[in-house]
Amino acid sequence: MAIFAAMPSRTLHTVLSPRLLNIYDVSNCIVVIIDVFRATSTIATALYNGAARVIPVDTVEQCIQIGKNTGGITAGERDGKVIEGLDYGNSPAEYPRSFIEGKTLVLTTTNGTRLLHMALNAGAAEVITGSFPNLSAVCDHLVAQDKNVILGCSAWKDRFNLEDTLFAGAVLNRISEHFTIHCDSSLMAMDLYSLHRHDINRFIRRTTHWHRLASYGLEKDLEYCVKEDLANVLPVYRDGDLVCSL
Amino acid sequence: MAIFAAMPSRTLHTVLSPRLLNIYDVSNCIVVIIDVFRATSTIATALYNGAARVIPVDTVEQCIQIGKNTGGITAGERDGKVIEGLDYGNSPAEYPRSFIEGKTLVLTTTNGTRLLHMALNAGAAEVITGSFPNLSAVCDHLVAQDKNVILGCSAWKDRFNLEDTLFAGAVLNRISEHFTIHCDSSLMAMDLYSLHRHDINRFIRRTTHWHRLASYGLEKDLEYCVKEDLANVLPVYRDGDLVCSL
Numbered sequence: 001m002a003i004f005a006a007m008p009s010r011t012l013h014t015v016l017s018p019r020l021l022n023i024y025d026v027s028n029c030i031v032v033i034i035d036v037f038r039a040t041s042t043i044a045t046a047l048y049n050g051a052a053r054v055i056p057v058d059t060v061e062q063c064i065q066i067g068k069n070t071g072g073i074t075a076g077e078r079d080g081k082v083i084e085g086l087d088y089g090n091s092p093a094e095y096p097r098s099f100i101e102g103k104t105l106v107l108t109t110t111n112g113t114r115l116l117h118m119a120l121n122a123g124a125a126e127v128i129t130g131s132f133p134n135l136s137a138v139c140d141h142l143v144a145q146d147k148n149v150i151l152g153c154s155a156w157k158d159r160f161n162l163e164d165t166l167f168a169g170a171v172l173n174r175i176s177e178h179f180t181i182h183c184d185s186s187l188m189a190m191d192l193y194s195l196h197r198h199d200i201n202r203f204i205r206r207t208t209h210w211h212r213l214a215s216y217g218l219e220k221d222l223e224y225c226v227k228e229d230l231a232n233v234l235p236v237y238r239d240g241d242l243v244c245s246l
Numbered sequence: 247m248a249i250f251a252a253m254p255s256r257t258l259h260t261v262l263s264p265r266l267l268n269i270y271d272v273s274n275c276i277v278v279i280i281d282v283f284r285a286t287s288t289i290a291t292a293l294y295n296g297a298a299r300v301i302p303v304d305t306v307e308q309c310i311q312i313g314k315n316t317g318g319i320t321a322g323e324r325d326g327k328v329i330e331g332l333d334y335g336n337s338p339a340e341y342p343r344s345f346i347e348g349k350t351l352v353l354t355t356t357n358g359t360r361l362l363h364m365a366l367n368a369g370a371a372e373v374i375t376g377s378f379p380n381l382s383a384v385c386d387h388l389v390a391q392d393k394n395v396i397l398g399c400s401a402w403k404d405r406f407n408l409e410d411t412l413f414a415g416a417v418l419n420r421i422s423e424h425f426t427i428h429c430d431s432s433l434m435a436m437d438l439y440s441l442h443r444h445d446i447n448r449f450i451r452r453t454t455h456w457h458r459l460a461s462y463g464l465e466k467d468l469e470y471c472v473k474e475d476l477a478n479v480l481p482v483y484r485d486g487d488l489v490c491s492l
Contacts (some may be wrong), residue, residue: 182454
């Protein structure tokens with residue numbers, strides 16, 4: 001790991017809440033949108049299972065309209081629940097290959113899709129999405145590119161959350177040596193990951209998000225979202241769509 | 247510790263950056279302003295050494311004006327350096343009893359005094375300041391009052407910092423059982439503290455703030471700021487002044 005040494009010229013910062021994004025210079029950065037429970041886990045899964053594209057949108061109205069225009073499946077959640085008027089929810093389990101292959105998914109979620117559009121508006125060079133199911137694809141891509149990186153945690157209504165930070169720590173654990181890191185958020189994320197990496201299923205039961213979602217019977221869903229590389233593709237934002245990078 | 251149990255009615259939240267303060271309902275809360283390096287360490291020390299009061303102000307101009315009006319000592323820093331036009335800096339070592347006893351200190355700092363005024367403007371029931379030198383006084387007070395608590399980290403120009411979060415973890419380690427805690431920031435702060443509590447002097451050498459300030463030769467200063475109970479008083483904000491609570 002390169003901390004405070006005259007080492008790699010690339011920088012990496014971890015942003016703990018969308019509210020903190022504009023403190024950082026996002027231009028010319030690759031921004032990784034992280035929304036472990038569950039938007040970016042679902043995006044990876046749908047694309048891994050052959051979805052043609054995922055269109056992330058901010059509002060329910062946009063979701064319905066774009067669903068009509070594209071013939072896509074409308075999906076989304078607010079506060080962890082399926083939204084009335086949309087076809088499906090925000091669970092990776094809803095998108096097996098037998099259902100989603102070749103289709104367009106139009107997705108709106110509480111936190112992740114909002115941060116994605118904030119990053120685009122802030123002038124990010126590239127926006128990708130990451131969660132444990134596509135950890136390796138994200139890490140390999142970040143190492144291969146010669147760009148500064150922002151790990152963007154979607155948080156919960158702007159409040160810091162543990163699971164997105166844990167994923168930032170998992171990425172850092174693999175790739176920090178390639179970057180110069182003057183960022184306390186990143187150091188903390190690495191600590192958090194090193195403390196809990198061998199016991200993640202127990203760890204997530206402590207999070208506020210677990211208690212919010214598990215009451216809807218989503219335990220299996222949440223455990224899936226913290227398993228590594230089960231849907232190991234790289235979702236990249238291009239012209240309005242998240243598509244698999246080739 | 248009471249997490250998600252129908253237990254204490256009092257809540258506690260940790261706010262990781264001033265930018266996140268207004269997500270929380272601050273009214274009727276005791277807000278603990280935390281700026282370990284170095285404003286709240288210096289405030290505790292000056293009051294412990296007999297200062298009549300510390301007047302926290304936002305701007306250098308206010309500092310000079312109020313210094314003139316009160317006959318107080320003007321002090322402050324921006325980006326870790328003494329400000330031209332002010333008498334003294336933001337180091338606890340500058341305020342021994344032989345110098346500060348009975349005097350008024352007018353203090354402006356980069357992060358801590360700003361958060362203090364934000365908390366007041368947000369309607370906090372009480373504002374106190376905390377750092378390791380007055381850890382016990384802070385904890386005893388929070389337990390004794392029947393109020394919700396916000397642990398407010400001053401951060402660095404709105405960026406998360408490790409040392410303020412570490413202090414939040416130290417407070418939580420002592421008093422969390424008295425509160426209901428649905429707050430991932432607090433859980434993370436406790437993890438951070440439990441991971442580093444026995445090796446704090448090594449830990450602070452990893453922080454970005456250490457590298458910022460140690461280049462000015464402030465290593466001893468920073469080590470003082472993370473030692474427990476060397477200036478164990480309770481600074482309380484009353485009518486414009488921080489004074490020792492009796």
